[in-house]
Amino acid sequence: MQHEQNAPAPRPSLPEDTLGDSAALMLDLAASIPGAMFRLSRWAGGQWRFTYVSPGIEPLFGLTPAQVCADIRALGRVILPEDRPQHDATIRAALLAGQAFEQEYRIRTADGVLKWVHARARPQPGGAGEVVWTGLLTDVSDRKQLEAVVRDSEERYRTLFETVAQGVVYQDAAGRITSANPAAQRILGLTLDQMQGRHSVDPRWQAIHEDGSPFPGTEHPAMVALRTGQPVHQVVMGVHAPNRGCTWLLVNATPVLRAGQAQEVYSSFEDITERVLLSQELKRQASTDDLTGVANRRSLMQRLALEFERVRQPGAGHRCAVLAVDLDLFKLINDRHGHAAGDAVLQHAATLMRRVTRQHDLVARSGGEEFTLVLPDTGPDEAAALAERLRASLQAQPLQHQGLALVVTVSVGVSQILPADASLDAVLARADAALYAAKGAGRNQVCLAPAAG
Numbered sequence: 001m002q003h004e005q006n007a008p009a010p011r012p013s014l015p016e017d018t019l020g021d022s023a024a025l026m027l028d029l030a031a032s033i034p035g036a037m038f039r040l041s042r043w044a045g046g047q048w049r050f051t052y053v054s055p056g057i058e059p060l061f062g063l064t065p066a067q068v069c070a071d072i073r074a075l076g077r078v079i080l081p082e083d084r085p086q087h088d089a090t091i092r093a094a095l096l097a098g099q100a101f102e103q104e105y106r107i108r109t110a111d112g113v114l115k116w117v118h119a120r121a122r123p124q125p126g127g128a129g130e131v132v133w134t135g136l137l138t139d140v141s142d143r144k145q146l147e148a149v150v151r152d153s154e155e156r157y158r159t160l161f162e163t164v165a166q167g168v169v170y171q172d173a174a175g176r177i178t179s180a181n182p183a184a185q186r187i188l189g190l191t192l193d194q195m196q197g198r199h200s201v202d203p204r205w206q207a208i209h210e211d212g213s214p215f216p217g218t219e220h221p222a223m224v225a226l227r228t229g230q231p232v233h234q235v236v237m238g239v240h241a242p243n244r245g246c247t248w249l250l251v252n253a254t255p256v257l258r259a260g261q262a263q264e265v266y267s268s269f270e271d272i273t274e275r276v277l278l279s280q281e282l283k284r285q286a287s288t289d290d291l292t293g294v295a296n297r298r299s300l301m302q303r304l305a306l307e308f309e310r311v312r313q314p315g316a317g318h319r320c321a322v323l324a325v326d327l328d329l330f331k332l333i334n335d336r337h338g339h340a341a342g343d344a345v346l347q348h349a350a351t352l353m354r355r356v357t358r359q360h361d362l363v364a365r366s367g368g369e370e371f372t373l374v375l376p377d378t379g380p381d382e383a384a385a386l387a388e389r390l391r392a393s394l395q396a397q398p399l400q401h402q403g404l405a406l407v408v409t410v411s412v413g414v415s416q417i418l419p420a421d422a423s424l425d426a427v428l429a430r431a432d433a434a435l436y437a438a439k440g441a442g443r444n445q446v447c448l449a450p451a452a453g
């Protein structure tokens, strides 16, 4: 049969036995749900009575449907006293408004079990001023317990996050900071507002490695963890903290994976500035000559070994000049003007040596009044020219010391590290030989070692 469009299909007439089936189905349903269905009537006279309570009430409240129907107060008696006021107030408000209610409260059954009950009911007018509330009571103890566990663990986590001495910063999958704990704010000298949204590649971090070289934001442990999905441990980095300069951090980063993908990353870090500065100072002291501030012999030998390897690397084409520099007749300065004057002359000479050399050259005090200069990427001609500049500048610039102008000159032996050199000693011996030649030729001279020429 064809129906008019949008017109509801005619309701089929229900035979008597179908209605009987519906009632049975309803009872089956009521018996199978995890909880209890009920109907509560309020007569026009104001009395209340449960007209139906499903069997599920017994496992939930420990009361039979008959007990509940016989005594309107039976259910209320098992509600915990501290939850009663809220329970009653909710029901009163729903009654007054004639609206549905929904609430949760605790009960203690006769056998002493504590349970959480979820109650919901809605009113419908019945006949003769009667109001019928139909509702459902369900056991939500498991959910409540789970919520309590989650709440507890969130609380514990929050307390840890707020109070731990380590800085903790969360970044989203794009590397932007989403949250930072108070320790992170203190260590980095930034407020949460200043940090939120800031990216690891932000140039304001001015991040550096321990050797002072730039630490690219893309290599920040958090970015590496996001990229690889792997945790990154114990990375030392220096960052710029406002009003404090470089702050050294020991950083760990852990990606938070969902379905194998890093969704966010958290970094934990501690402030190791004092430790790094101390170790830098110790390193400096271990490699520096106390009197002149230039490199000491130990540091010289390390650098020479490095350059020696570079020069000998086949096909590298690396060159390196080595200058042996010795102050002329230095003993006379000590003898005539005292040891302190001699010390001042050594400092003066070291200062001038640093002035004529480049940033990546090494000036080292290799002995009492002997210095060695290591000049990478420098051929014999350039080395000789630099040696000559040094010689001339020392001669031209006497040290002003206690009213005296102390003139000091130097003799210089110029040598090269050669790929054919069997050892460093061979290089140093050649430089020394050139130096002795300069001394022998009357001092205040520059001599080139034969092999370097």
Ligand SMILES: Nc1nc2c(ncn2[C@@H]2O[C@H](COP(=O)(O)OP(=O)(O)OP(=O)(O)O)[C@@H](O)[C@H]2O)c(=O)[nH]1
Residues within 6 Å of the ligand: 291, 326, 327, 328, 329, 330, 331, 332, 334, 338, 339, 340, 341, 342, 343, 346, 367, 368, 369, 439, 443
């Ligand atoms: N003031 C001072 N003198 C030092 C220091 N170390 C070494 N000397 C002195 O340096 C002088 C080196 O003297 P010599 O080896 O005879 O050499 P020189 O007098 O420079 O003579 P030539 O090298 O032949 O030109 C010695 O008197 C040492 O006591 C130091 O740290 N301070």
